[in-house]
Amino acid sequence: MNLPPENEKRRESHGLRFPLAVGLCVAGAFIALFFFTLPPREPVYRGKPLSYWTREFASKKRGSIESENARMAIKTIGTNAIPFLVHSVTNRESVGRRWAYRMSIRYLPRQVRIPRFALPESFAGLAGLQALGDAATNAIPLLVPAVDMGRYGRLNAAAALRQMKPHAGHALVEVAVSTNVAMATGALDLLGVFVSPPPEALTVAIRSATNANSKIRYESIFLLSRFTNSPIQVLPILEASLRDPEKDVRAAAAFSFGRHGSNAVPYLPALFAIVTNDDWEVSIGALDSLGELGANAVSAVPLLLGCLSSSNSNIVKQAREALTNVDPDAVARAGIH
Numbered sequence: 001m002n003l004p005p006e007n008e009k010r011r012e013s014h015g016l017r018f019p020l021a022v023g024l025c026v027a028g029a030f031i032a033l034f035f036f037t038l039p040p041r042e043p044v045y046r047g048k049p050l051s052y053w054t055r056e057f058a059s060k061k062r063g064s065i066e067s068e069n070a071r072m073a074i075k076t077i078g079t080n081a082i083p084f085l086v087h088s089v090t091n092r093e094s095v096g097r098r099w100a101y102r103m104s105i106r107y108l109p110r111q112v113r114i115p116r117f118a119l120p121e122s123f124a125g126l127a128g129l130q131a132l133g134d135a136a137t138n139a140i141p142l143l144v145p146a147v148d149m150g151r152y153g154r155l156n157a158a159a160a161l162r163q164m165k166p167h168a169g170h171a172l173v174e175v176a177v178s179t180n181v182a183m184a185t186g187a188l189d190l191l192g193v194f195v196s197p198p199p200e201a202l203t204v205a206i207r208s209a210t211n212a213n214s215k216i217r218y219e220s221i222f223l224l225s226r227f228t229n230s231p232i233q234v235l236p237i238l239e240a241s242l243r244d245p246e247k248d249v250r251a252a253a254a255f256s257f258g259r260h261g262s263n264a265v266p267y268l269p270a271l272f273a274i275v276t277n278d279d280w281e282v283s284i285g286a287l288d289s290l291g292e293l294g295a296n297a298v299s300a301v302p303l304l305l306g307c308l309s310s311s312n313s314n315i316v317k318q319a320r321e322a323l324t325n326v327d328p329d330a331v332a333r334a335g336i337h
Contacts, residue, residue: 043080045073050081051088051124058127074131079138081128086142088125089160130163137167144175144186158193169198176204181213188219192226202227202234209237214246221249225256231263239270247279254285258292265296272303280312287315291322301330 042049057070074081129136143157161168175187188208191197201223208220221241224234241253254274257264274286290297290304304326307319323331 042084043077045077048073050074050077050084050128053077054085054088054124054128054131057131058124071131074128075133075135078132079135081132082136082139082142085125085128085132085136086139086160089122089129090143090157126160126163129160134167136160137164137171140164140168140171141175144172144183144190158190161190162194165194166198169194169201173198173200173204176201176208181215184208185213185215185219188216188223192219192223194226197223197226202230206233206237209241214244214249217241217244217246217249218252221252221256225252225259228259228261231260235260235264235267239267242270242274247282250274250278251282251285254282255288257286258289261293262296264289264293268293268297268299272300275303275307280315283315284318287318287322291318291325294325295327297322297326301327305330 042051044050045053053070053073056066057074060066060070129139140161143160161172169191172187172191175183176191178184178187188205191201191205205220205223205227208216209224211217211220221238224237227234235257238253238256242250244250244253254271257267257271268290271286271289275283275290278286287304287307290300301323304319304323307315308323310316310319320331
């Protein structure tokens with residue numbers, strides 16, 4: 001049946017609406033994703049963006065005219081530089097931006113494709129925070145959440161915070177008692193990477209070791225392991241944590257004894273019990289500590305020899321390494337190669 005010309009045109013126009021609507025929706029999604037994944041707007045000094053000055057400061061010899069000019073530029077920009085510097089330190093190019101870039105190449109004309117920006121290198125961001133001096137401590141609240149950004153964000157945030165000691169340590173201690181679990185665990189984790197955490201971190205770690213949240217308990221144990229100069233306070237908590245209901249917390253505690261040398265000798269029976277009566281991942285931690293204790297753990301030799309006949313190859317390997325450190329002669333007597 002033939003339709004009148006006006007109906008035919010109406011049907012054709014209706015047929016075009018759906019693909020046009022879909023195309024507009026897709027284009028809108030690309031545009032929204034593009035702006036959502038943009039890095040913070042760069043501050044400018046003397047007509048040059050902040051990233052220029054951070055690269056100058058990072059690449060030029062310290063004390064040179066170029067380096068000092070870059071330092072002055074960054075300090076003049078001041079705290080306005082912090083959002084951009086934190087972004088450059090902790091972020092890789094986002095997954096969303098990479099996806100949008102690939103899709104734009106595949107489906108959009110060259111004239112409207114999404115550009116692919118390379119984010120400033122993390123070392124330039126770190127240099128920028130260093131150039132800011134004391135003003136960089138305002139970045140600490142922004143760096144703490146970076147612990148949840150994966151290994152890249154965590155390591156670079158830790159490197160930035162190391163530059164800010166002792167200010168960063170004190171600020172992180174305050175964040176570690178937060179009721180926000182992500183913030184508290186992040187702060188405890190970052191405190192744990194400091195070679196010498198501030199003294200008040202010990203009190204926070206002791207309190208956190210009995211927290212109801214297992215993630216907080218886990219991070220607090222690793223932080224406690226840094227306080228090797230406080231065995232009287234730390235070792236009883238580590239022993240109690242060997243009985244924690246969470247396997248990861250028990251394993252963290254088991255790994256921590258080895259750092260305490262001869263002070264850990266009274267706790268050898270607790271480690272022996274862990275080797276023989278716990279999950280193998282926890283047993284590995286106890287065996288690792290026995291190996292670190294070396295000759296201080298000579299009473300563990302019979303136990304270690306017994307572990308060599310375990311059906312678990314991981315336990316056998318760790319026991320052999322521990323035995324080599326504790327009593328090399330026992331290895332020879334047992335004919336172990």
